[in-house]
Amino acid sequence: MCGIVGLFIKNKTMRDQLGALATPMFVCMGDRGPDSGGLAVFNEPTPESAQRWRINVFARNREYPWEPLIHGLRQTHPATDIVASSNHAILMTDQAPEIVARWLGEYDPMLIVLSTGRVMDLYKDTGHPRELAERYHFTDLRGTHCVGHTRMATESAVTPAHSHPFVAGNDFCLVHNGSLSNHNSLRRLLERRGIQFETDNDTEAVCRFLQWRMREGDTIEESLARGFEELDGFYTLLMGTPERLVLVRDAFACKPGIIADTPDYVAIGSEFRTLAHLPRIHEANLFEPVPEKIYSWTIA
């Protein structure tokens, strides 16, 4: 089944409420996806964020000792900050992500780099979305927009790496409700071009396919138009970039989605009940996204 949630804040004064508004959406959709979950959050871009990298790191140990890690990392990369909770940490550094990732791999090969970028943070793990929201204090998160997913796996293993959102490149994430029939041929197409995969999951193939097209110069609209041709299966896809939140449904539109557009925010969910708590929701323009139309919201 799976659940999708997205929240895009239009009213800048509400950016500090992003997590508080999105968390009940995420937890509610735990009904559709109780086995794992994930949330990608786009922080407000600042002159400082343009200069520093954010590297999100995952550890299997829920009580991971981050203190010795940051102490060691600062020996070679002194200007590195860390925000850690449980088995997740955000490293903020002026060093290139590849350099830090290499250092992390040598320090502890069991650590996983979840995401790299200037503004995006990514939390994901197995377990009920409610547990994840509590563990990572989702209600405190701030930012411009977020992309969330609750998973009921039908297609590949239930592991932290198979949880959504998937990422490719920097500051790009994608979540998917549905299933693809031709993800192995997409994977072969991309692997021949030197693109590496972390899992056998169908959604990872879509994420890397679209990011490959954008890296080749396509706009997100052009890459999705190619996706409509290439992807065989069912999908509602929600994507985040530093500036945009983007939603599409396949031609069959079997997988649900509803949009609430208000002067203050745009909220997206698999079902209306996940939006019901939002402020002034009953005044929102509510509509279902139609098949193969690209819906996009851009930060001002």
Next chain:
Amino acid sequence: MSETFDLKTTTVRAINEHLHGLAPDATGVYEILNPNGSHNIAVGVDAPVEINIRGHAGYFTAGMNKQARVTVYGNVGWSVAENMMSGRVHVKGFASQCAGASGHGGLLVIDGDASSRCGISMKGIDIVVGGSIGHMSAFMAQAGRLVVLGDAGKGLGDSLYEAVIYVRGKIHGLGADARVEDLSEEDRTQIGELLEQAGLSARPAEFTRVASARTLYHWNPTSPQVSVL
């Protein structure tokens, strides 16, 4: 008599159990507050009562309805009035996919749009949609009438049996074995009656009739019974 249920303080299960306990000739008005998109509200009711759902409801609202008059003052999710047997379900907002799916009887009115697969496999229900309907509507529809004041999406009436579709607006594409037919005086009368029952107004002569070309299923022209395999 009149009773009010508030879904802030009770559950869909408790409401439905109460409604299922009604005698088949019970009357009364039931108000359901704060539905907030909950699924399965007023499923399986079998009594000529009036049920008013004050807000947006979720999947399967008023499914399998018999006799009751259910009004939703908001939108509904998937499969509103699915498998309805009799009575009336009226959605004041829009409906998601599969509205009236496999309904056997009664009247479903949707003031706004209905999305894809509206009236899929309908078996005698009448459906009147004030807005437009999405793709693959009335797929394998066997009996009943679907009246649409707006447009119809692609693949309308694919693999139709003996249900009849009337569309006032644009038809974006017919499904396999569906064809446009001349609108008869009888059609105009039926459209007029259904619009009146639905409380919607339009000129019957403006509608296009879509029915089965009867090439995809075994059809015995000497028998009044449809042979549905």
